[in-house]
Each structure stands twice: as structure tokens, then as C-alpha cells.
Amino acid sequence: MKQENYLEGIYGCLERIEKKVETLPVEGTSPAVENRTNSPEGIAELKIRLERLQSAVEKNSSEIAAVRSHTARLSEGRPLSAETFAGEMEKTRDSLRQDSQAVKETVRRLDERMVLLKKEPVHKLVTYRLESASKAVVTTASALILALVVSVWTNCNQYRTNRLLKDADLKYRAIRICLPGDDPDIAFLEKHFTIERDEEKIxxxxxxxTAFEDSVRNRIRNHEMAAYKDSLAHRLFREAQEIRKQVDNPNSK
Incomplete structure (x- = not known):
């Protein structure tokens, strides 16, 4: 009775092992293989799971071998049923061995896939060259650049002219403030420039x-030239004095 209870416990254990074997994922049907093999992280995670399954299969195989040895020892009085049970156990063990080989093959393929993904990408050198489509394009671009340069130069000159006119107007207004209100020159300018405009007198x-400004510039230039000549004459006079002292006193340093 004790042996029968022990055999029933062994059969229940074997049924649970067979159910675990049936629930093992087959190569190509795992959702992790189908959905997450596109990234190295998914492949690494799948590899870890397969290694765990492989270790579980090997553990189950060792447990089945131990159960088989115990069953053989308990069933020595009934050789027929023991042989039949041993044959079934051998088939189960072969099935587990095949599953283990399939898991190992899947792990090997995943290793190869990860090696390919870890390879550095090929860098390509791309050069670009700007070419004109026709002579018309080059001519148009040159004309636009020339027009831009002329426009900038004209604007600069216009700004300078406007500044001079503004300064001249400010100076005239300052002169009007300094001179008395009944000054004949101011009255003459106001009359012939605004009230009764006369182009000839203008x-x-x-x-x-223009003549006055030229005379002022000439006077300033002559004054600067005279100052330069005066300084040059003083320098030459000092040099002449030094030379005369050296001639009069040849022993002096």
C-alpha cells in the first residue's frame, strides 16, 4: 500500500512535469521573439529568458532521471509495468532533450543577431558642388550683387549729404540767434531764399x-605751413648753434 501511494505521487509529479514541458515556448512562436527582436535590448532580454528556460529544462531532466531510478527500484517485483513506465519516461526525456536543443539553437541565433547589430555603421563621405544652371543665372546674380553694392554706396553718400545739410541749417539758425533781428544780411537771405526767391542772387x-570757404581753408593751410616752417627754422637754428659751439670748442664734448 505504501508503494502504491508512492507510485501515485510519482505519477502526479510526472503529469505536472509534462504540463510544464507542454507550456514551454517553441522556436518561432514566442511573442518576445516576434515583437522585440528589432532592438538590442529586446534581444538581450529574450536571451536571458531562454537561458532560464534552458536551465529549467535541464533541471526537469535531472528530476525525471531521479524519478526513473526510484521507480525502477520500487517496481522490481513487476518488470512489465516497470519497463513500460521506463519506455514512457525515455520518450519524455527525449522530448525534453529536443526542447533543450531547440532552446540552445535559438540562443545561438540570437547571439549572432546581436553581433550583427553591434557592428558600427558604415560612414559615407558626401560632397556637394554648386554649379550654375546657365549663363543667365550667373548674369542675374552678378547684376543683383552689383545693384546691392551701388545701393549701399548711394545710401552712404545720401546720409553724408543729409548730415551736411542738417549741420548747415543748424549753423544758419545759430547765426540768426546771435545776430539782431533787423540785420540786413539776414533780411536779404530770407527775402531772396523764401519770400521772393531769386535764382541769380542765390x-x-x-x-x-564757396570763395569764402576756399579762402578760409587756404588761410588755415597757410597758417599750418607757416607754423611748420617756423618750427623747422627753429630746429635748424638750434642745430646751427650746436655746430658752431663744436667748431669754437673742438675739445668739448
Missing amino acids: RRVERLV
Whole structure:
């Protein structure tokens, strides 16, 4: 009775082992293999799971071998049923061995896949060259650049001219403030420039102003030249005095 209870316990254990074997994932049907093999992280995780399954299969195989040895010892009085049970156990063990080989093959393929993914990508050198489509494009671009340069130069000159005109207007207004209100020159300018505009007198005033400015510039230039000549004469005079002292006293240093 004790042996029968022990055999029933062994059969229950074997049934649970067979159910575990049936629930093992077959190669190509694992959702992890189908969905997560596109990234190295998914492949590494799948490899870890397969290694765990492989260790579980090997552990189950060792447990089945131990159960088989115990069953053989307990069933020595009934050789027929023991041989039949041993044959079934051998088939189960072969099935587990095949599953273990399939798991090992899957792990090997995953290793190869990870090696391919870890390879560095090929870097390609890409060069670009700018070419003109036609002579019309080059001509148009050159004309636009030239127009831009001319526009900038014109704007700079216009700004300088506007600044000079603004300064001249400010100086005239300052002169009007300094002179008395009934000054004849101010009255003449106001009359012929605004009230009764006379182009001939305006041109005469322009010539007088130009001549005056030229005379002022010439006077300043002559004054600077005279100052330069005076300083040069003083320097030559000092050099002549030094030379005369050396001639009069040849022994002096």
C-alpha cells in the first residue's frame, strides 16, 4: 500500500512535469521573439529568458532521471509495468532533450543577431558642388550683387549729404540767434531764399560762400605751413648753434 501511494505521487509529479514541458515556448512562436527582436535590448532580454528556460529544462531532466531510478527500484517485483513506465519516461526525456536543443539553437541565433547589430555603421563621405544652371543665372546674380553694392554706396553718400545739410541749417539758425533781428544780411537771405526767391542772387551767394570757404581753408593751410616752417627754422637754428659751439670748442664734448 505504501508503494502504491508512492507510485501515485510519482505519477502526479510526472503529469505536472509534462504540463510544464507542454507550456514551454517553441522556436518561432514566442511573442518576445516576434515583437522585440528589432532592438538590442529586446534581444538581450529574450536571451536571458531562454537561458532560464534552458536551465529549467535541464533541471526537469535531472528530476525525471531521479524519478526513473526510484521507480525502477520500487517496481522490481513487476518488470512489465516497470519497463513500460521506463519506455514512457525515455520518450519524455527525449522530448525534453529536443526542447533543450531547440532552446540552445535559438540562443545561438540570437547571439549572432546581436553581433550583427553591434557592428558600427558604415560612414559615407558626401560632397556637394554648386554649379550654375546657365549663363543667365550667373548674369542675374552678378547684376543683383552689383545693384546691392551701388545701393549701399548711394545710401552712404545720401546720409553724408543729409548730415551736411542738417549741420548747415543748424549753423544758419545759430547765426540768426546771435545776430539782431533787423540785420540786413539776414533780411536779404530770407527775402531772396523764401519770400521772393531769386535764382541769380542765390547763385551769387553760393559763389561768395564757396570763395569764402576756399579762402578760409587756404588761410588755415597757410597758417599750418607757416607754423611748420617756423618750427623747422627753429630746429635748424638750434642745430646751427650746436655746430658752431663744436667748431669754437673742438675739445668739448
